[in-house]
Amino acid sequence: MRIxxxxxxxxxxxxxAASGCGDSGSDKPAADESAKATGGKLVIWADDKRTAALxxxxxxxxxxxxxxxxxQAVSKDLQTNFVTAxxxxxxxxxxxxxxxxxxxxxxxxxxxxxxxxxxxxxGFDETAIKAVTFNGQLYGVPYATENVALIxxxxxxxxxxxxxxDLVATGKKLKAEKKASEILCLQxxxxxxxxxxxxxxTSGGGYLFGTAANGDYDPKDLGVGKPESIAAFQKIxxxxxxxxxxxKRSITGENSIATFTGKKCAFLVSGPWAVADAKKAGIAxxxxxxxxxxxxxxxxxxxxVQAFYVAAKGKNKALAxxxxxxxxxxxxxxxxxxxxxxxxxALTAAFDQVKGEDADLAKFxxxxxxxxxxxxIPAMAAIWDPFGKAEAAIIGGADPAKTITAAGKTxxxxxx
Amino acid sequence: xxxxxxxxxxxxxxxxxxxxxxxxxxTSRTAxxxxxxxxxxxxxxxxxxxxxAGIAIWAAFPLIEAEHWIGLGVLVATTAGLxxxxxxxxxxPAKYLVPGTLFLIAFQVFPVLHTASxxxxxxxxxxxxxxxxxxxxxxxxxxxxxxxxxxxNLTIATTGDPATGSLTFLLSDPKTxxxxxxxxxxxxxxxxADVEVSSLSGKITAADGFTLLNIGQASSRSDAITALIVPxxxxxIRSNGLTRAYEGKAIRAYDAACDCVKDSETGKTWTADxxxxxxxxxxxxxxxxxxxxxxxxxxxxTVLTDPNISKPFFGxxxxxxxxxxxxxxxxxxxxxxxxxxxxxxxxxxxxxxRVLLILPYAMPSFAMLLIWRxxxxxDFGLLNNLFGLNVDWFGGNWSARIAVVLVQLxxxxxxxxxxxxxxxxxxxxxxxxxxxVDGASPWQSFRAVTLPLLLVALSPLLIASFxxxxxxxNAILFTTEGGPFAPDNPTNGATDLLITYTxxxxxxxxxxxxxxxxxxxxxxxxxxxxxxxxxFRRTRKQEEVYx
Numbered sequence: 037m038r039i040x041x042x043x044x045x046x047x048x049x050x051x052x053a054a055s056g057c058g059d060s061g062s063d064k065p066a067a068d069e070s071a072k073a074t075g076g077k078l079v080i081w082a083d084d085k086r087t088a089a090l091x092x093x094x095x096x097x098x099x100x101x102x103x104x105x106x107x108q109a110v111s112k113d114l115q116t117n118f119v120t121a122x123x124x125x126x127x128x129x130x131x132x133x134x135x136x137x138x139x140x141x142x143x144x145x146x147x148x149x150x151x152x153x154x155x156x157x158x159g160f161d162e163t164a165i166k167a168v169t170f171n172g173q174l175y176g177v178p179y180a181t182e183n184v185a186l187i188x189x190x191x192x193x194x195x196x197x198x199x200x201x202d203l204v205a206t207g208k209k210l211k212a213e214k215k216a217s218e219i220l221c222l223q224x225x226x227x228x229x230x231x232x233x234x235x236x237x238t239s240g241g242g243y244l245f246g247t248a249a250n251g252d253y254d255p256k257d258l259g260v261g262k263p264e265s266i267a268a269f270q271k272i273x274x275x276x277x278x279x280x281x282x283x284k285r286s287i288t289g290e291n292s293i294a295t296f297t298g299k300k301c302a303f304l305v306s307g308p309w310a311v312a313d314a315k316k317a318g319i320a321x322x323x324x325x326x327x328x329x330x331x332x333x334x335x336x337x338x339x340x341v342q343a344f345y346v347a348a349k350g351k352n353k354a355l356a357x358x359x360x361x362x363x364x365x366x367x368x369x370x371x372x373x374x375x376x377x378x379x380x381x382a383l384t385a386a387f388d389q390v391k392g393e394d395a396d397l398a399k400f401x402x403x404x405x406x407x408x409x410x411x412x413i414p415a416m417a418a419i420w421d422p423f424g425k426a427e428a429a430i431i432g433g434a435d436p437a438k439t440i441t442a443a444g445k446t447x448x449x450x451x452x
Numbered sequence: 453x454x455x456x457x458x459x460x461x462x463x464x465x466x467x468x469x470x471x472x473x474x475x476x477x478x479t480s481r482t483a484x485x486x487x488x489x490x491x492x493x494x495x496x497x498x499x500x501x502x503x504x505a506g507i508a509i510w511a512a513f514p515l516i517e518a519e520h521w522i523g524l525g526v527l528v529a530t531t532a533g534l535x536x537x538x539x540x541x542x543x544x545p546a547k548y549l550v551p552g553t554l555f556l557i558a559f560q561v562f563p564v565l566h567t568a569s570x571x572x573x574x575x576x577x578x579x580x581x582x583x584x585x586x587x588x589x590x591x592x593x594x595x596x597x598x599x600x601x602x603x604x605n606l607t608i609a610t611t612g613d614p615a616t617g618s619l620t621f622l623l624s625d626p627k628t629x630x631x632x633x634x635x636x637x638x639x640x641x642x643x644x645a646d647v648e649v650s651s652l653s654g655k656i657t658a659a660d661g662f663t664l665l666n667i668g669q670a671s672s673r674s675d676a677i678t679a680l681i682v683p684x685x686x687x688x689i690r691s692n693g694l695t696r697a698y699e700g701k702a703i704r705a706y707d708a709a710c711d712c713v714k715d716s717e718t719g720k721t722w723t724a725d726x727x728x729x730x731x732x733x734x735x736x737x738x739x740x741x742x743x744x745x746x747x748x749x750x751x752x753x754t755v756l757t758d759p760n761i762s763k764p765f766f767g768x769x770x771x772x773x774x775x776x777x778x779x780x781x782x783x784x785x786x787x788x789x790x791x792x793x794x795x796x797x798x799x800x801x802x803x804x805x806r807v808l809l810i811l812p813y814a815m816p817s818f819a820m821l822l823i824w825r826x827x828x829x830x831d832f833g834l835l836n837n838l839f840g841l842n843v844d845w846f847g848g849n850w851s852a853r854i855a856v857v858l859v860q861l862x863x864x865x866x867x868x869x870x871x872x873x874x875x876x877x878x879x880x881x882x883x884x885x886x887x888x889v890d891g892a893s894p895w896q897s898f899r900a901v902t903l904p905l906l907l908v909a910l911s912p913l914l915i916a917s918f919x920x921x922x923x924x925x926n927a928i929l930f931t932t933e934g935g936p937f938a939p940d941n942p943t944n945g946a947t948d949l950l951i952t953y954t955x956x957x958x959x960x961x962x963x964x965x966x967x968x969x970x971x972x973x974x975x976x977x978x979x980x981x982x983x984x985x986x987x988f989r990r991t992r993k994q995e996e997v998y999x
Contacts, residue, residue, distance in 0.1 A: 076668075076671035076672040076673075076674055078671075101666075101667040101668055101671070102666065102667060102668025102669075103667065103668050103671045116964075119577070119580070123580045123581055139740075140577055142589075142593060142740055142741070143577060143578040143740035143741055143742075144577055144578060144580050144581075144741075145580075145581065145585055145586065145588070145589025145593075145741050148592055148593065149592070149593055149595060151597060151692045151698050151700070153603045153696075153698075171593070172596075173593060173594075173596070218831075226846045226847065226932065226933065226935045226936065227933050227935055227937070284830075284831065285830070285844075285847065286829050286830040286831035286832060286833075287831075288829070290826065291826070291829070291832055295832070348588075348589060348592065351674070351675075352671060352674040353674055353675075353678045354670070354671065354674040354677040354678050354691055354693060354694050355667075355671040355674055355693075355694065357691075357692055357693035357694075358667070358671075358693030358694040358695060359693075360693075361692060361693050361696070362693055362695060362696075414577070414578070414740065421942065421956065422942040422943070425935070425937045425942040426939070426942060428935075428937075429937065429938075429939040430939075432844075432847060434939035435939065438939060438940055439939035439940065441940075442939065442940035442941060442942065443942055446760075446941075446942050446943055449760065
């Protein structure tokens with residue numbers, strides 16, 4: 037019996053120790069970070085790269101205001117994880133992400149509108165503000181924009197092509213001279229890539245959604261499957277595998293940049309993220325807008341915006357609003373985030389500051405000037421997959437009219 | 453991922469086959485009579501039970517916080533039960549069975565039940581939370597600044613203790629320099645003589661009769677600040693962060709009387725529809741923010757009647773069976789052939805070959821699948837370049853199907869080779885020697901003796917491998933992504949398995965539809981369970997013949 041009692045005492049002791057461990061484990065970092073912090077705690081979720089850039093600024097914000105700030109990296113499926121976590125009440129106070137999440141985040145009640153005074157709003161790029169506006173409300177504070185452009189190897193192609201036809205002619209000549217093996221590196225893959233083909237689609241006259249009265253995209257007016265979209269894809273088909281051979285399904289997201297840096301193609305359609313690779317490979321390059329079809333409409337790339345959001349179910353909403361509206365709007369932070377990953381800052385003051393050091397930035401921004409804001413409405417989620425597959429099928433030689441009509445029907449069926 | 457070690461259920465031990473298990477109760481019965489309490493045993497017991505209690509205490513706090521009393525009751529009962537069981541000297545068999553049973557309930561039974569219950573709801577994006585959540589979301593997302601209203605500089609103050617006293621907003625108008633105090637009763641003007649305003653920030657830095665909160669103090673009372681709304685004629689003054697305030701108005705408000713949401717600008721109303729979990733207007737427009745409701749058998753009838761789902765169902769099902777059978781069959785044949793070759797006593801350097809052959813198994817299958825995908829690329833892929841081919845592997849229906857089965861073969865044969873080697877070594881050599889004495893050819897002895905004995909041992913593993921490959925999402929999503937797709941049908945591809953196909957259906961439209969996905973997975977579960985049940989029954993008959 038003595039042993040039994042001793043055992044029970046030991047078990048209870050260990051139990052307390054174990055549960056104590058659990059508690060101190062979660063409390064410790066907080067206590068270390070700001071021993072003097074009297075106030076609340078702000079939790080920010082971002083992806084890996086941005087977490088590193090944000091950390092020093094978040095810490096400074098914490099020190100200035102006597103609060104604890106934690107920046108947590110969520111490397112995969114940030115949007116889904118955020119929605120799920122905030123539903124369970126374990127989400128962050130602030131989240132950093134792309135603007136086309138807004139539709140889904142709003143329908144799940146995961147983010148709150150942000151109130152920015154007019155003078156602060158006017159400090160941002162107009163397109164960026166438009167991108168984070170949804171249902172007439174501002175839902176995030178933008179910090180960077182991104183869009184694709186035409187990156188060309190200036191050794192192989194010194195002149196920027198004015199039209200796609202020019203580009204194909206140059207590419208074909210290079211191929212005939214054995215200086216390159218591909219005409220154009222525009223990623224498609226077996227299942228297509230709506231994001232990268234979009235400039236050509238708009239140049240051919242196609243559109244995705246019409247515009248509603250309040251300036252938002254209107255999911256009821258679907259452009260895919262309409263005669264304009266068929267005409268656009270007929271032009272794209274001419275560039276495909278059965279036509280000029282400029283668009284190919286074998287060029288994928290994994291190999292298109294590598295093929296360009298391997299000097300196997302003179303033209304690459306890609307975004308600011310490709311520039312680092314081109315520099316590393318020692319390629320002499322220049323950046324110009326993606327050209328359109330001769331006699332066609334303007335080629336308009338998608339413009340995406342990265343933004344800070346205030347979580348609707350955050351534990352410290354007032355502090356989150358303070359951080360997002362008063363701190364994120366500072367040019368210094370935008371410049372630091374630019375240095376972590378070179379995308380054009382959305383804050384005009386920050387953009388002007390880095391423009392001088394980085395000529396590529398202005399060129400990308402120029403290429404995106406006529407761009408279209410990537411639709412943030414939930415209906416956009418229904419576009420990507422069928423649109424991309426139709427694109428791939430047409431590049432492979434399928435009948436544009438039949439294919440794109442079927443894609444339009446599928447998308448229509450999925451939009452509620 | 454063709455080899456099933458991580459899949460549910462394919463535990464390498466065939467149930468009831470090891471002699472050890474039959475002997476177990478006997479040894480434990482003797483242990484009960486004679487077992488002395490050893491120091492090691494006591495320490496292990498104390499540590500493990502201590503951990504159990506520790507985990508229970510750790511889990512109890514969130515449950516209490518969320519007022520989840522049923523969960524707390526289950527937790528207390530389970531912990532008490534565990535303590536009773538392991539501190540008493542009785543119930544020896546239960547001591548062995550309970551841990552496994554608990555894990556079975558937590559990791560198998562509970563997820564299955566959860567999936568089944570989700571199938572009867574509309575749970576998914578836009579329908580995740582409760583109706584109250586949706587109402588709050590609708591109202592807060594409609595708050596707009598009153599046009600032409602003032603943007604105030606805000607200082608948070610209290611008349612009592614900074615941590616607990618009731619809050620007041622001290623507001624200064626940057627244009628007119630007027631100062632106000634606002635709380636839930638409304639806004640009142642303060643005498644400019646009683647306050648100090650910073651010329652730099654425009655904020656109030658001191659006020660008679662108020663204790664001012666700094667940002668740190670204020671941020672620890674965030675909820676109260678967000679909740680404090682100062683009513684005005686036009687709307688209400690709300691905080692925007694901790695240093696600014698604005699006059700805003702919720703354009704949309706919920707009215708419990710009509711169970712609807714009204715828009716004060718346009719006059720439009722959306723009435724709650726409990727059947728779909730949305731606010732629906734007369735013209736059919738829905739508010740984006742909905743809530744989770746039970747939809748009964750709607751998801752099941754969608755699966756059975758929606759032509760998008762039911763039309764390609766049987767074609768996909770046939771290919772799904774073909775894929776699972778081919779993946780399992782070819783890997784088994786190749787694995788067994790190599791195992792037989794290396795089992796031959798005339799073979800030299802078998803260990804070296806075994807190490808080489810096991811290599812594909814040792815590599816992460818995710819990475820291997822991606823590498824294989826790139827090797828099948830028409831223009832840049834290794835296969836076409838190496839053999840001078842120009843096959844559009846993933847572009848043609850049959851070439852894509854052959855490609856995915858080839859990848860599965862490469863990934864999966866080492867597993868079959870391993871288990872076949874093990875099973876072969878358990879077959880006594882005397883048996884095959886006896887057949888050769890009787891004048892049987894090697895083929896005859898293989899057919900009549902080796903193969904049946906191998907199959908007795910390996911059938912359960914083959915069934916497990918089949919069940920795993922039947923739902924092998926990675927094998928498809930990382931290679932063809934279900935393609936190629938017919939130009940007129942972007943929803944269903946030639947290499948789609950049921951699981952990849954439904955993945956696209958459930959998550960491809962406007963966000964995730966977990967309810968529908970759960971329903972389809974119940975259908976798939978039923979198919980796999982039926983196939984496995986039939987196979988196990990046949991295996992048992994076979995065992996009776998040969999053992």
